[in-house]
Structures are given as C-alpha cells and as structure tokens.
Amino acid sequence: MTLDAATVARLAERLDRAERDVRPVARITDEYTGIDAEDAYAIQRALRDRKVAHGASIAGLKMGLTSHAKMKQLGVDTSIYGFLTEEGRRSDGAAVRTKGLIRPRVEPEIAFSLKARLAGPGCDVNAVLAATDYVVSALEIIDSRYEEGRFDLRSVIADNASCACFVVGARRRHAADLDLMTLGVVLEKNGLMVATGSGADVLGHPAAAVAMLANMLAARGEHVPAGSFILSGGITEAVPVTAGDRIEARFEELGSVAVTFD
Numbered sequence: 021m022t023l024d025a026a027t028v029a030r031l032a033e034r035l036d037r038a039e040r041d042v043r044p045v046a047r048i049t050d051e052y053t054g055i056d057a058e059d060a061y062a063i064q065r066a067l068r069d070r071k072v073a074h075g076a077s078i079a080g081l082k083m084g085l086t087s088h089a090k091m092k093q094l095g096v097d098t099s100i101y102g103f104l105t106e107e108g109r110r111s112d113g114a115a116v117r118t119k120g121l122i123r124p125r126v127e128p129e130i131a132f133s134l135k136a137r138l139a140g141p142g143c144d145v146n147a148v149l150a151a152t153d154y155v156v157s158a159l160e161i162i163d164s165r166y167e168e169g170r171f172d173l174r175s176v177i178a179d180n181a182s183c184a185c186f187v188v189g190a191r192r193r194h195a196a197d198l199d200l201m202t203l204g205v206v207l208e209k210n211g212l213m214v215a216t217g218s219g220a221d222v223l224g225h226p227a228a229a230v231a232m233l234a235n236m237l238a239a240r241g242e243h244v245p246a247g248s249f250i251l252s253g254g255i256t257e258a259v260p261v262t263a264g265d266r267i268e269a270r271f272e273e274l275g276s277v278a279v280t281f282d
Contacts, residue, residue: 022057032066035179038101041221044122048175055088058178061240067180068103079104079249080134081214082160083229084181086253087221093230096173099223102181102236104249108188115280118263121163123175126279128205128253128263128269130226131158131188133197137246138230140238148234149195149226157189157205157274159267160251162258186251189277198273202224206270207256215256228253 023031031048038045048063049055066142072078084100085091110116120125133154161182164171175184201217207215219226229252234244260266261281268278 021054021062022054023052023059023062026112027052028066031063032070035063035067036070037123038144039163042120042122042271044167047170047172048178055174057174057177061176063178064180067178068241071105076105079109080108080251081244081248082181082186082251083234084194084234085177086223086229087217087255087257098173098219099229099232099253100173100177100181101236101239102177102253104183104184104186105204108183108185109249110129110185110279112187112190112277113279114187115160115282116185117262121161122165123169124161124163124184124205124261124281125258126161126267127258127273128207128217128256128277129158129160129186129251129254130200130222130271130274131156131186132202132227132230132252133192134244134246134248134250135241138234138242140231140235143231143234143238145227145231146207146226146229150193151220152227154192155195155198155200155274156192156278157269157271158251159277159279160254161185161186161187161279183228187277187279189271189273189275191249193274195227200227203274204272205255207259208270209259209261210266214259217255219255221255222253229253248257
C-alpha cells in the first residue's frame with residue numbers, strides 16, 4: 021500500500037461527491053499512478069464508511085468482472101468486489117432516474133441470499149450452496165464516476181466496482197433445486213434481444229464467484245456475514261441505457277426481472 025490515511029479519505033470523498041453531484045471526476049490513477057489494489061480497496065472501504073456515516077445501511081456485496089464477456093469488454097483478467105447498500109435496492113419493474121446517473125449500463129446477474137456466514141480461505145462452490153438461503157434473478161445498474169468512462173482496474177475498485185443500484189426479481193428458488201451452471205438468460209432492451217448467456221459464463225459457476233469473494237475477503241481478515249445479499253457478477257456484457265429504455269432479463273427457472281429508465 022502506498023497511500024496514507026489522509027489521501028485515502030480525500031479520494032473517497034471525491035468519489036462520494038461525484039456520485040451525489042452526478043458529476044464525473046478524473047481517474048484516480050491519472051494523479052496517483054503508483055497505487056496498488058490494496059490502496060484501491062482502502063479507498064473503497066473509506067467510501068463505504070462515508071455512506072454508512074451518512075445513514076446508508078449495507079445490504080451485502082457484489083462481484084465484478086466475473087464473466088469472460090466483461091473481462092474482454094474492459095480488457096482485464098481479474099475479478100473484483102464491491103459493496104451494496106439497502107438504499108440501492110429496487111424491486112422488479114422499478115423506474116430509475118437517469119438524471120441521477122452519469123453513464124448507466126445494465127447487466128443480468130444471479131443473486132445469492134445467505135443464511136450462514138462464508139469464510140475463506142478454501143471456500144468452494146459446495147460451501148456457498150450450503151450457506152445459501154435462496155437464489156434470485158437480478159439486474160445491476162452500473163455507473164462509472166470517471167470522466168468519459170475512463171478507468172482501469174485500480175480506479176474501478178476504488179469506485180466500488182462501478183455499483184449504482186440493483187433490481188431484484190420476485191421469484192426465489194432454493195439453489196439445490198437448480199442447475200446454476202446451465203441456467204440461461206436472455207437480455208432484452210426495448211423488447212429486442214441484445215445478449216444471452218448462462219450461469220457458466222460467471223467463472224464456470226455463479227457460486228464460484230461467491231466462493232472467490234469469501235476467499236478474497238479472507239486475505240484481508242474479513243468474511244461474508246450471514247444475511248448478506250450477493251450479486252455474483254454480470255452474465256453478459258453491460259448494456260448502455262438512456263431515458264425511455266426498458267431492460268428485461270428472462271431467466272430459466274428464476275423468471276424475469278425488469279427495470280425502466282426515465
């Protein structure tokens with residue numbers, strides 16, 4: 021780690037203000053070229069602490085860059101994680117204001133609600149499935165706070181993996197009743213199919229992404245608490261949206277989940 025505590029706090033404030041003011045800022049690594057992943061996660065933790073201090077409550081965690089499509093889209097080969105707030109949760113069919121976002125995009129995900137804590141190292145798919153209360157369809161709205169959408173891996177980690185908000189489907193299923201690897205999804209924009217995929221597109225199995233999360237946290241002396249809601253990562257590439265768009269993801273076995281933008 022290369023940044024001192026004061027700089028970490030200042031950069032977290034910069035990103036927090038960019039999100040609240042809907043005004044993009046320069047990429048962090050343009051100014052701090054030598055920062056590493058530990059610096060980036062320290063900024064993310066400081067950002068989380070700022071939100072909590074402002075009254076937000078933590079709903080869970082999200083994985084990012086877990087599909088080959090997303091890795092190719094962003095030119096990276098490493099998965100990352102971020103946090104979710106209850107204030108960012110939306111119900112199926114919700115309307116989201118584009119005026120509150122900078123450069124919104126949407127991706128379909130399989131979400132896990134945990135009944136037991138998960139801890140690494142050594143967490144695997146079986147451990148995740150045993151700790152899961154239910155799985156549900158979801159859409160994540162991602163939104164980079166950087167100018168012109170320019171970011172690299174370290175900058176996007178600091179920016180909470182570009183998380184804005186998330187939409188949760190209504191149909192809950194027990195993970196043991198499903199083959200999450202082959203579970204397919206069709207993503208539609210304004211009634212037209214724009215992408216397809218399956219659970220296997222997320223690190224071979226969406227529960228593998230949750231296991232990776234537990235193991236990544238273990239390296240920092242942390243764990244995934246019981247009751248956490250986890251987004252396992254985008255199955256397809258992220259689709260850009262503007263006011264007037266409607267996005268719907270149709271999942272096998274999990275039903276559909278939709279969001280509109282105004």
